[in-house]
Structure formats: structure tokens, C-alpha cells
Amino acid sequence: MTTSTHPLVSSDNVNGTDVYGRDGAHIGAIDHLMIDKASGKVAYAVMGFGGFLGLGEDYRPVPWGKLTYDPVQGGFVTDLTEAEVQGAPERHDRWYDDRDWERRTHEHYGVPIYWI
Amino acid sequence: MTTSTHPLVSSDNVNGTDVYGRDGAHIGAIDHLMIDKASGKVAYAVMGFGGFLGLGEDYRPVPWGKLTYDPVQGGFVTDLTEAEVQGAPERHDRWYDDRDWERRTHEHYGVPIYWI
Numbered sequence: 001m002t003t004s005t006h007p008l009v010s011s012d013n014v015n016g017t018d019v020y021g022r023d024g025a026h027i028g029a030i031d032h033l034m035i036d037k038a039s040g041k042v043a044y045a046v047m048g049f050g051g052f053l054g055l056g057e058d059y060r061p062v063p064w065g066k067l068t069y070d071p072v073q074g075g076f077v078t079d080l081t082e083a084e085v086q087g088a089p090e091r092h093d094r095w096y097d098d099r100d101w102e103r104r105t106h107e108h109y110g111v112p113i114y115w116i
Numbered sequence: 117m118t119t120s121t122h123p124l125v126s127s128d129n130v131n132g133t134d135v136y137g138r139d140g141a142h143i144g145a146i147d148h149l150m151i152d153k154a155s156g157k158v159a160y161a162v163m164g165f166g167g168f169l170g171l172g173e174d175y176r177p178v179p180w181g182k183l184t185y186d187p188v189q190g191g192f193v194t195d196l197t198e199a200e201v202q203g204a205p206e207r208h209d210r211w212y213d214d215r216d217w218e219r220r221t222h223e224h225y226g227v228p229i230y231w232i
Contacts, residue, residue, distance in 0.1 A: 007231070008159055008212045011127040011149040033127040033151070035158060037185040042156035043124055069153040096124045115123070 011035075018075035019047055019067065030076070031059055034096055036114055043114045044096075045076070049085070060085060061095065065111035084109065127151075134191035135163055135183065146192070147175055150212055152230055159230045160212075161192070165201070176201060177211065181227035200225065 009017070017030045027049065034044040044061040062085075067076040089104045099115075106113045125133070133146045143165065150160040160177040178201075183192040205220045215231075222229045 006213050007152060007154065008150040009153050010162075011130050011151060014127050014151070034124045035127060035130070035149070036123060037125050038123065038187075040158035040180045040183075042151060042158070046126075064156045067156075097122050 018073075019045075020070070020073055020075055020077050022077065022079050024073070027078070027080075033064075034061065039114070041114050043102075060088065061091065061105070063106055063109050063111045064114065066109055134189075135161075136186070136189055136191055136193050138193065138195050140189070143194070143196075149180075150177065155230070157230050159218075176204065177207065177221070179222055179225050179227045180230065182225055 011033070014030055014033050018026055019028045019030060021027050028047045030045045031048045032046050033042050034046065035041070036043045042064045044063060045067055046059055046061045049058050049060065062078070062080065066080060067078050069075075070077045088108050089101055092098070092101070095101050102115075103113060127149070130146055130149050134142055135144045135146060137143050144163045146161045147164045148162050149158050150162065151157070152159045158180045160179060161183055162175055162177045165174050165176065178194070178196065182196060183194050185191075186193045204224050205217055208214070208217070211217050218231075219229060
């Protein structure tokens with residue numbers, strides 16, 4: 001996956017796609033995507049931050065709009081900062097079924113909601 | 117999966133989502149999705165047609181625009197016909213990396229291409 005330059009990726013192979021900061025530092029990897037069934041848009045990348053940013057091993061849903069695919073690096077690039085990630089609304093068990101949580105999360109990250 | 121009414125689905129759980137015809141008949145299931153990394157749009161659902169339409173067990177990439185998610189049925193609905201599926205451009209090993217094949221396939225199915 002990480003060296004692929006194919007424009008398409010299988011949903012089976014998303015696991016492990018790397019995520020880099022603007023400075024090129026490796027900051028984590030995508031664990032899985034959450035897809036809006038009605039529109040077919042990827043809504044969130046659930047990222048694993050392995051000790052990144054002092055968070056310890058953690059998984060956090062990041063709105064897709066915060067990630068840009070970079071074919072040169074073979075991964076995603078983001079301008080996320082530690083403050084943004086740590087300040088995001090806390091995830092709960094049913095976050096993916098909670099429009100209020102979703103709205104607050106998108107507002108926090110400053111990206112448009114995906115469902116309109 | 118098939119009974120879920122969540123608006124979001126994990127890329128890990130797409131496998132097995134049912135696909136129904138307009139008449140409600142079960143015609144196959146999604147094996148995996150092919151996602152356009154740059155835009156985050158689902159480009160294709162690769163569907164398994166288990167003996168559907170006389171095709172025998174077969175996997176065919178269907179443009180996302182041919183599928184509509186129906187929360188009531190908990191699956192996707194399509195108006196695909198046997199003639200459309202059988203007449204689609206033949207898949208080859210590198211179809212997911214072949215814009216010409218992709219263009220012909222979208223033209224065949226009468227849906228807009230996803231990459232513009």
C-alpha cells in the first residue's frame with residue numbers, strides 16, 4: 001500500500017496507509033475508513049497514532065477533509081496539530097451514530113460536514 | 117451489516133452488504149469497495165454475483181452511481197439488468213489502473229465518471 005501510486009485503493013487494503021505531517025514526518029496510519037453509505041463518500045479516517053504527539057497508542061476519527069493524498073509519498077498528508085487532535089470532541093461508543101458529535105467534530109476541525 | 121441502519125459503515129465491514137434489484141430480489145453482495153484516494157469517493161463496488169443472472173459465481177466492478185443505499189432493506193438497490201452486466205467492458209488484471217477501461221465502463225453503465 002504505502003508505495004502504491006494507483007489512484008484506487010481497495011477497502012480491504014486501507015489498513016496501514018501512512019499519514020504524514022506537512023514536514024514529512026510520519027505521524028500515524030489509517031486503521032479503517034468510515035463510509036457514508038448513502039452518498040458513498042468517505043466520512044472519516046480512523047487513524048492510529050502510535051505514541052504520536054504524546055497521546056500514546058490511540059485511535060481517533062478524523063474528518064476526511066483533513067487529509068490529502070500525496071502520490072509521491074504514497075500516503076496521506078495532514079496539517080493536524082497536537083492541539084487540534086487533543087481538543088477534538090471526545091469519542092464515545094456510538095460516535096458514528098451521533099450527528100451532534102459529528103457536527104461538533106467537523107466544527108472543531110474547521111471542515112464542512114459531509115452529509116449535506 | 118445487513119440489518120444495520122447506521123448511516124456510516126466501516127471499510128472493514130463492507131464485505132457482504134447485500135444488493136437488491138428494483139423488485140426486491142437479492143441479486144448479490146458487495147465484496148469490497150474501490151476508493152479514489154485523492155477525492156475519498158467510492159468509485160466502484162466490486163460485487164459478487166453468486167449464480168445471479170446465469171453468470172455463475174463472478175466478481176464485477178460496478179460504478180458506485182449504479183447503487184443506491186436503502187436503509188429499509190439495509191442494503192443497496194440497483195436497476196442493473198443482465199444485459200448491462202454481461203455487456204460491460206471485460207475486466208482485466210489492471211482494470212483499476214486503466215483510465216480507458218474506466219471511461220468505457222462508466223459510459224457503458226451511463227453514469228458520470230468519478231474523477232473529474
